[in-house]
């Protein structure tokens with residue numbers, strides 16, 4: 001491609017409101033353009049990258065025995081009503097009516113679409129296992145689209161689905177996809193972790209997320225360097241104190257003095273009250289009021305810990321769990337928010353395991369601007385249930401080997417999920433076994449955010465000058481930059497190299513723009529093509545050209561007769577380096 005004929009609208013200024021490096025750089029480097037919130041055009045460079053990522057995905061999935069198809073993205077409400085999600089999906093599902101007033105939606109994911117297809121074609125155990133995938137634009141009316149391609153409303157996803165006759169076989173399909181995902185993200189050149197993820201309320205199933213490690217990631221991951229355990233924060237377990245775990249209830253201390261109320265004007269948060277009473281946060285019982293399916297419940301945690309809402313929701317088996325509003329808190333505690341405590345509270349109380357081993361604590365008095373001290377659990381209040389409810393944090397003991405967990409931030413680029421019969425059962429995707437008995441198919445689903453992978457790659461691969469893509473997913477392999485466009489020898493050599501590189505299978509962007517070399521190099525660095533060949537009058541007189549990697553400061557001088565072979569072998573070496581064994 002000749003740069004002079006390409007659509008690469010780079011910008012000098014940083015776009016306002018683009019906080020993430022990937023968002024900022026993809027806009028500045030002319031990769032993407034916003035049409036409206038969360039909806040972007042993939043300009044030619046981004047589209048080339050997306051196609052590279054897609055090609056890797058296709059190669060690996062095809063090699064793992066999956067088949068590509070394409071399902072309609074406009075879907076009739078009926079199949080979503082059958083699965084039950086028409087009522088439950090919420091506002092991310094963009095719904096509309098056709099001219100006959102029939103309900104439709106833009107598919108945010110395709111469990112319904114694929115199960116509907118499976119129902120008609122997978123009638124016998126002989127039709128399985130089968131694994132189908134597609135690469136397609138999805139629409140989710142995200143409440144907060146963010147970070148350009150990172151969280152769009154319209155985005156490209158690879159979604160795949162496996163169908164098996166039983167769980168043993170489904171587990172094998174799941175493992176095949178897990179391994180294919182490891183290969184895909186390795187080939188994309190990304191530093192990632194596969195982490196255990198929460199699989200919602202579907203019993204017996206399991207799920208892993210593939211997280212690209214990045215400081216800017218939305219997700220928090222906990223992992224153990226000693227045994228390899230890794231989980232999303234939502235799912236991460238913590239090895240709990242033996243005493244607490246063994247304990248069936250409280251063992252109140254007889255040494256704790258009588259509980260007493262103290263006036264604590266305007267001290268609401270744990271930090272404020274801890275400073276005010278000069279007590280460490282660990283001595284406090286944090287009391288949170290939640291509404292579980294509309295009914296108030298109290299949750300007790302040690303003052304220095306945070307609640308894992310997923311664990312609480314599991315314990316309560318409720319559909320909706322929200323932090324209570326000030327009004328609801330007042331109704332439940334007779335006090336303003338910030339002064340709730342378990343003593344005398346008339347709603348169900350759920351406590352984290354830590355509470356069992358706490359003595360002589362402080363907590364809210366259920367009276368505005370008052371707290372109580374010398375609170376003894378089991379003596380001054382009772383609870384409904386105790387369980388592990390804390391959000392794991394760095395330094396907590398690993399649930400498997402007790403070594404301290406480390407915390408990372410990540411970007412979820414892929415998700416594999418053993419679904420079981422969640423969709424096949426209600427939608428009637430049943431097959432007949434060898435005895436003629438009918439069973440629901442056992443399903444798995446597997447997603448990769450193609451456009452999010454692109455953004456995540458920029459998060460990992462950029463510097464102050466711009467993007468520096470790994471060779472496997474870069475839009476071009478090399479930029480060919482002639483310096484003197486009026487010099488015949490320079491032009492003649494450049495044109496010859498351009499033709500020879502292309503003939504050798506190297507993807508070249510010929511920067512034939514008649515602009516100052518400084519401006520040219522700035523743009524070339526910004527767009528992140530891995531290598532650059534510079535053809536200049538002086539070096540050419542010695543039969544040389546410059547060759548340099550995007551991140552190297554100084555260039556190598558190579559013989560013009562050898563450059564094509566050198567570039568070719570460099571690209572081959574790069575691609576081999578990211579190819580898993």
Ligand code: ATP
Nearest residue numbers: 149150151152155157412413414415447448449452
């Ligand atoms: P998230 O928690 O980030 O919203 P999700 O759990 O909703 O993701 P899945 O339904 O598992 O995502 O979708 C599969 C993949 O699609 C995700 O792993 C992610 O890479 C990608 N993806 C999901 N939502 C978006 C989005 N709004 N923009 C870009 N990519 C997305």
Ligand code: MG
Nearest residue numbers: 092140142151
């Ligand atoms: Mg989502």
